[in-house]
Amino acid sequence: MPLELVTLPALSDNYTFLLHDSDIGETAVIDVPDADPIDAELTARGWTLSEIWLTHHHDDHIQGVEKLLSKHPARVTGALADKHRLPPLDRSVSDGDSFDFAGHEVQVMDVSGHTVGHIALYVPDARTVFTADSLMALGCGRLFEGTAEQMWDSLSRLAALPADTTVCSGHEYTAANAKFALTIDPDNAALISRADAISRARDENRPTVPSLLSEELATNPFLRASDQHVKDGLGLSQSPDAAVFAEIRKRKDAF
Template identity: 65%
Template sequence: MPLEIVTIPCLSDNYAFLAHDAVSGNTALIDAPESGPILAELVRLGWTLSHVLLTHHHWDHVDGLAGILEKHPATVIGAAADAHRLPPLDQRVVEGDVFEIAGEPVQVLDVSGHTIGHIAFYMPQSAAVFTADSLMALGCGRLFEGTAPQMWASLSKLAALPDETIVYSGHEYTQSNAKFAVTVDPDNAALQQRVADIDRARAAGEPTVPSTLALEKATNPFLRAADSAIQVQLGMTDSDPASVFAEVRTRKDRF
C-alpha cells in the first residue's frame, strides 16, 4: 500500500512532509524547517516519527530538527557528502543507496546544483519523489554552489522518473515562478492553464505543492530546455539543452 503523505506548511513559504505507513505505524519526516507545525501535526494525527530524511543543509530545511528529536528520537538520514554541514546523522547515504521505510524502498538520488550534496528521496511504490530545492513547482533552486550543467543533469535525472510521480518540493514559490515561466514559454497552452489554476489556488489559500512530474515536464521551463519553442523564444535554436537551461536560469535570477 502507498504511504499516506501529509504536507505541512512551515515558516513563511517552506514545506515539510510526513510519510506514514498505517500497518506498521512508521512515519518519516522529510526536512525539518521548524519544529512547531510538525510536532502539532504529529499530535493531531497521533503519529510517532521513526525516521527523518534531510535533503540538504540549508537552515530552512534543518533548523527544526533538534526540537523534533526531543519529542521523537527518530533515525536521521542524510547525504554522506553533506554530513559535515548537516545535523548529526544516524545513517549517511549516497546516490544509488536504497533503504526501507515500513517495508517500502527509498532510493537516493544525488541532485546537486542548488547545493553540493543535495539529495532527493524517491519512493517508487508510493510514486513520490521529495526534491526540496532541486526540482520545484514550475522552477528549480537557485545555483548557490553547483553549476548549470550539474543542475541540468540533476533535473534530467528527475525527469526520467515515471510521469505519474508526485513531486513534493520544498517551497511555495509557484506563483512567482509562473510569472517568469510565461516570459520564456509564452505560447504554451498547458502553462497558461496552469497559471490560471495556480492563481485560483493561491487566492483560496491553497498550496500548489505537490505537483506531478507530467505537469512539470509539460509546463516547467527548467525541464524544457530541449523544447524548440523555448529555444526559439530565447534565440537559441538547436542549442545544447544544458546551455539553454543555463540561459533560463540566468534570466530567472535577473527576473
C-alpha cells in the same frame, strides 16, 4: 495499504512532508524547517515519528531537527557528501543507495546544483519523490553552489522518473515561477491553464505543492530546455540543452 502523504506549511513559505505507513505504524518527515507544525501534526494524528530525512544543509530545511528530536526520537538520514553541514546523522547515504522504510524501498538520488550534496528521495511504492530545492513546482533552485551543467543533469534524471510521480518540493514559490515561465514559453496552452489554476489556488490560500511530474514536464521551463520551441524562442536554436538551461536560470535570477 498505500502510504499516506501529509503536506505541512512551515516558516513563511517552506513545506515539510510526513510519509506514514499505517500497517507498520512508521512515519518519516522530510526536512525540518520548524519542529512545531510537525510536532502538532504527529500529536493530532497519534503518529510515532521513526525517521527524519534531510535533503540538504540550508537552515530553512534543518533548523528544527534538534527540537523535534527532543520530543520525537527518530533515525536521521542525510547525504554523506553533506554530512559535515547537517545535524548528526544516524545513516549517511549517497547517489544510487537505497534503504528500507516500513517495507518500502527509498532510492537516493544526488541532485546537486542548488547545493553540492543535495539529495532527492524517491519512493516508488508511493509514486513520490522529495526534491526540496532541486526540482520545484514550475521552477528549480538557485545555483548557490553547483553549476548549470550539474543542475541540468540533476533535473534530467528527475524528469526520467514515471510521469505520474508526485513531486514534493520545498517552497511555495509557484505563483512567481508561473509569471516567469510565461516569459519563456508564452504560447504554451498547458502553462497558461496551469498559471490560471495557480492564481486561483493562491487567492484561496491553497497550496500549489506537491505537483505531478507530468505537469512539470509540460510546463516547467527548467525541464523544457531541450524543447526546440523553447530554444527557438530564446534565440538559442542550435545550443546544447545545458546552455539553454543556463540562460533560463540566468533570466530567472534577474526576473
